[in-house]
Amino acid sequence: MERIETDAIIIGGGATGCGIARDFALRGVDCVLIEKHDFAAGTTGRNHGLLHSGARYAVKDESSARECIAENIILKKIARHCIEDTGGLFVTLPGDDPAYHDLLLAGCRKTGIAARDIGRKEALAREPNLNPEITAAIAVPDATIDPFRLASSNILDAVERGARVRTHCEVTGIILSGTAAAGIRCRDRKSGQRLEVHGRVIVNASGVWGQEICRLAGIELLMFPSKGSMVILDYRINSLVINRCRKPGDGDILVPGDTVSLIGTTSEKIPYESIHDLEVTPDEIQALLRDGEKLVPNLSRTRVLRAFCGVRPLVATGKGATGRDISRGIVLVDHKERDGLDNFITIAGGKLMTYRLMAEQATDLACRKLGVTAKCRTHLLPLPGSERFKVPIRRRANFGESVIESTYYRHGTRAGDILAGPGADESLICECEMVTAREVAYAIRHLQAADIVDLRRRTRIGMGPCQGLLCAYRCAGAFMDVKGVDGSEATRMLIDFLEERWKGIRPVLWGDTLREAEFAYWICEGTFGLGKIVAKGAGKGEGVVIEEEYK
Amino acid sequence: MNESHDYDCLIIGGGLAGLTCGLACLEAGLSCAVVSSGMSALHFSSGSIDLLGYNADRTLATSPVDALPGFIEKNPDHPYARCGAETIMEAMAFFGRELEAQSAPMYANGRENHFHITAMGTLKPTFLSPASVFTREIRAAFEKRPAIAILDVKGFRDFHPGLAAANLRKNKLFADCPITCGEIELPGQTPAAGGARDMRSVDVARILDATTNLEAVAGAITAAAGRADIVALPAFLGLNRYQEILAGLRRATGRLIYEIPTLPPSILGMRLDQALKSRFAALGGVFIARDTVDAGRIEDNQVISVHTTGQKDDIRAACYVLASGSFFSKGLVSRYDRMFEPVFDCRLDTPPDGRSLSGAAFLSPESHAFIRAGVITDGQLNPQTADGRTIANLFCAGAVLAGYNPVIEGCGGGVAIATGYAAAKAIRARLHPPQPTATAGPQ
Numbered sequence: 001m002e003r004i005e006t007d008a009i010i011i012g013g014g015a016t017g018c019g020i021a022r023d024f025a026l027r028g029v030d031c032v033l034i035e036k037h038d039f040a041a042g043t044t045g046r047n048h049g050l051l052h053s054g055a056r057y058a059v060k061d062e063s064s065a066r067e068c069i070a071e072n073i074i075l076k077k078i079a080r081h082c083i084e085d086t087g088g089l090f091v092t093l094p095g096d097d098p099a100y101h102d103l104l105l106a107g108c109r110k111t112g113i114a115a116r117d118i119g120r121k122e123a124l125a126r127e128p129n130l131n132p133e134i135t136a137a138i139a140v141p142d143a144t145i146d147p148f149r150l151a152s153s154n155i156l157d158a159v160e161r162g163a164r165v166r167t168h169c170e171v172t173g174i175i176l177s178g179t180a181a182a183g184i185r186c187r188d189r190k191s192g193q194r195l196e197v198h199g200r201v202i203v204n205a206s207g208v209w210g211q212e213i214c215r216l217a218g219i220e221l222l223m224f225p226s227k228g229s230m231v232i233l234d235y236r237i238n239s240l241v242i243n244r245c246r247k248p249g250d251g252d253i254l255v256p257g258d259t260v261s262l263i264g265t266t267s268e269k270i271p272y273e274s275i276h277d278l279e280v281t282p283d284e285i286q287a288l289l290r291d292g293e294k295l296v297p298n299l300s301r302t303r304v305l306r307a308f309c310g311v312r313p314l315v316a317t318g319k320g321a322t323g324r325d326i327s328r329g330i331v332l333v334d335h336k337e338r339d340g341l342d343n344f345i346t347i348a349g350g351k352l353m354t355y356r357l358m359a360e361q362a363t364d365l366a367c368r369k370l371g372v373t374a375k376c377r378t379h380l381l382p383l384p385g386s387e388r389f390k391v392p393i394r395r396r397a398n399f400g401e402s403v404i405e406s407t408y409y410r411h412g413t414r415a416g417d418i419l420a421g422p423g424a425d426e427s428l429i430c431e432c433e434m435v436t437a438r439e440v441a442y443a444i445r446h447l448q449a450a451d452i453v454d455l456r457r458r459t460r461i462g463m464g465p466c467q468g469l470l471c472a473y474r475c476a477g478a479f480m481d482v483k484g485v486d487g488s489e490a491t492r493m494l495i496d497f498l499e500e501r502w503k504g505i506r507p508v509l510w511g512d513t514l515r516e517a518e519f520a521y522w523i524c525e526g527t528f529g530l531g532k533i534v535a536k537g538a539g540k541g542e543g544v545v546i547e548e549e550y551k
Numbered sequence: 552m553n554e555s556h557d558y559d560c561l562i563i564g565g566g567l568a569g570l571t572c573g574l575a576c577l578e579a580g581l582s583c584a585v586v587s588s589g590m591s592a593l594h595f596s597s598g599s600i601d602l603l604g605y606n607a608d609r610t611l612a613t614s615p616v617d618a619l620p621g622f623i624e625k626n627p628d629h630p631y632a633r634c635g636a637e638t639i640m641e642a643m644a645f646f647g648r649e650l651e652a653q654s655a656p657m658y659a660n661g662r663e664n665h666f667h668i669t670a671m672g673t674l675k676p677t678f679l680s681p682a683s684v685f686t687r688e689i690r691a692a693f694e695k696r697p698a699i700a701i702l703d704v705k706g707f708r709d710f711h712p713g714l715a716a717a718n719l720r721k722n723k724l725f726a727d728c729p730i731t732c733g734e735i736e737l738p739g740q741t742p743a744a745g746g747a748r749d750m751r752s753v754d755v756a757r758i759l760d761a762t763t764n765l766e767a768v769a770g771a772i773t774a775a776a777g778r779a780d781i782v783a784l785p786a787f788l789g790l791n792r793y794q795e796i797l798a799g800l801r802r803a804t805g806r807l808i809y810e811i812p813t814l815p816p817s818i819l820g821m822r823l824d825q826a827l828k829s830r831f832a833a834l835g836g837v838f839i840a841r842d843t844v845d846a847g848r849i850e851d852n853q854v855i856s857v858h859t860t861g862q863k864d865d866i867r868a869a870c871y872v873l874a875s876g877s878f879f880s881k882g883l884v885s886r887y888d889r890m891f892e893p894v895f896d897c898r899l900d901t902p903p904d905g906r907s908l909s910g911a912a913f914l915s916p917e918s919h920a921f922i923r924a925g926v927i928t929d930g931q932l933n934p935q936t937a938d939g940r941t942i943a944n945l946f947c948a949g950a951v952l953a954g955y956n957p958v959i960e961g962c963g964g965g966v967a968i969a970t971g972y973a974a975a976k977a978i979r980a981r982l983h984p985p986q987p988t989a990t991a992g993p994q
Contacts (some may be wrong), residue, residue, distance in 0.1 A: 282905055289887075407637035427708065427748040437748075445717075469711065470814055487717020491671060494714075495914065502913035509908050510885045514921060518879045519595070521922070524914060525958045526597050527812055529673035533718060534914045 002195040008366055011171055011197040011213055012206035014044040015352055020203055021358030025161035025445050027374035031051045033165045034186055038454045040151035043207050046310025048230055048264035049257045051143035052353045058107030065111040068353050073378045080386035080411025082149040088142025089123055091134045093294055096246045101136045111313035115140045127240050129296045139313035142241040144257050148457040152447050153383040167448055174217040180342035204346040207311035222316040225275050226266040227309055229284040234303035234465055237261045239268045243297050251291025263292035274364040280307040280507045303512045306504030315348045332361050385412025406434035418442045430471035432464025441482045452497035469520045472497045556893055558584045560978055561868035563844045568593030568949025568967035569874035570827040575975030577834040584631050584837035590946050594828055595814040598819020599667050602678035604961015612665045628954040630966045633932055634973040642972030655826035658686050670811055672718030681819050683797050683810040692807050696727040700779035704755055705736045708748040710785040711816040733775035738767035752813050755787040769803030786810035786819045847895045853944050870944045870978045877950040897926045897934040900953035918959045925953035932974050948975035
């Protein structure tokens, strides 16, 4: 059995865990991060991608608002290539309480958020698709952030500074030594191999799954998951973030992101057992579309691409299962204080917006336990790809402007290295998102993309209008070429990708999305006969015909 | 044809069903036009014609001819039940003859299914295949457990031999066949800068159509195939000269070369599409391309005329055929809250709600309910208006029909051909009521 020794162990590869790995690496602490699926595959990647200005909290939750605007300013400096500085609006619709508009302005003033009352006319000039019926509008420094890119570049930095990461690797047990945690037992989900990681401190950054991790350590830390659903539209129908200026509710935000727009979100308390298997319901979709339409009327004529949902982790800080003392902010637990288990920390709660701050707080506490005095620098040093503003990329004959721009958009200053990279040709693999074979090879080699679903998060393969079919087949080939994966494994990856994609498409199966699905189904069954690989048992294909004829 | 209309028969949709129906109408001496809005589903098909791959109990059907009566009995609302086993086989024979007349014959043994190999190395039961995909000769060669080479062309975007090889090796039929992969360069082609795979199947087909140096291509194949007796290439061996190219390469390499269907655009499907359209034109059919029928006028349970987006005047015919395909081809339209047939608003059979449209897994033996959605017809293939009145001079054919799943039943091509042919038969009976018994088609 493989055994790894390190100083700090991080469980969970969401934004927070990835941020902690980077923070440790910057402080010179040797660390290992273990993630059950992939970076940003859980709550982080099921987020609407809003870089909060804090205005949404300015009326009700002053400290969250202050945290948000502070992090907003930091992230715009260190994570440039993950962020689009779109700006945002809070618009009042007829029938909405006009008093909220004034409350929001006052709240923003108080918490230091640069909000400006711009009036209906200017709002419509900036965002022509807006509902012309709006009565008032406030401009706020909202922006959009790509959570996949954010997690990935944190990891890239950590790994380049010596951190070790294992994805698709599940924690099966906590190794105890007396009254302290001393390591973790894991199982590689792809190979089935077991491994142990021994370390001097363990940081549980597994979000809503943290309850299960704590249980492995014999600790009761209750989570109260809340489900949030979102719908993605095929076009970018707005250029600014549009918030509805009223008390927070369902369907009150429209976020542009890359080539699409997203309507969010619902909020529903769910039983803890159901977090592993969630689906978006028709009612949720209907509610989101109905509310989204009030903000942007032409939304009803826009193709819906997919729907997905995430789980917000709300933590019960006290002991006991009453569900009182639920915190909505950042929760940092030193389990020595709380449960008498040393060298074990849980960081939970919070939001994507405050991932860096959460990482800083968790790393500070872990470093105190390790006796490390180095200070946090994650707010000062830009992430890889964001070192400086645009660097010119040497034009190459074969790459059109759109390929160069898209690669730059996704990888910032690393784009030049990618396009000049070794070991792959200059082909375009995904026409929807302008992803080249070079970018795919880079993601497989340097960004820990272990399968085609991971590639989706690294490169946006399969996130465009076609939702990925031809590109997925080409990626299966790329894994064979770049990583030496065998054909059976590559076939499995292709099927897994198609099934993953299906989960998001299924709830919105109408219009062009249904047409696209029908086309994909014909290709997969008619041209590829993939059902024959999936199907079990006699009479499902597999050459029985020819056998019959040979007798 | 009389003065009051432009054609005896107007067909909406120029795919497999519409063209088969058109050919059968023309052969019966009727005047006929097809309105086609664009590329038909043939452009992304395997190029083989599935008649009935699986029995009603989902086991493989060795012989569709034997399986059809039982299948029809178990599936009384299937389009095949509207045709009857006899007409279905008559239609297949007719289709085969039409392609032979166009010098584009397909392989069939008349009774039993054969298999074709997919790009992922799986096998699919089918009834008719292009001669480059399956023949008796190919079958005989496979019986000898030969060495197989699966080759790709450098710069081609959409084929990975390794994927096909891996799954083919897992098939017990090929367990004893050594399978290798390789790549050839097309002679005279400067590879794209950076070795980009920037060619699609059509690009390769055009290069081969234009090549004067088949010997060099054959030399490259021989070198890449090593000791293999059988060489599989993606289906891009020409669009126009394909028979000559295939024969030439087989001769020059001494290997048995065959084609594997590729990702779209499907050259095999395009060859079939071209052959059917050429035959339709040769028989005097009018093919109105790039136009869309968007509305029909119905009076007294009859279609009086149809309107197209591209022409000012309505088109009038004695009979009409709706062969407009399913959702992808826009023969059926789905909206958030309903589904409808956009030209005549025919009555549909659809799943009760959005939830039941599809299965939880994308690929599974259960398939998806939306595939079965479509227009309801009677035994004559006549549909009904939304309020339930039968439209006597409108006939439906192909994927617009409800009640079948071409994928899990393995019958997509067969239903298109059989219903297209049966619609033509019904039209002939309507316009020229039988004196003595009529037989189908020309002899």
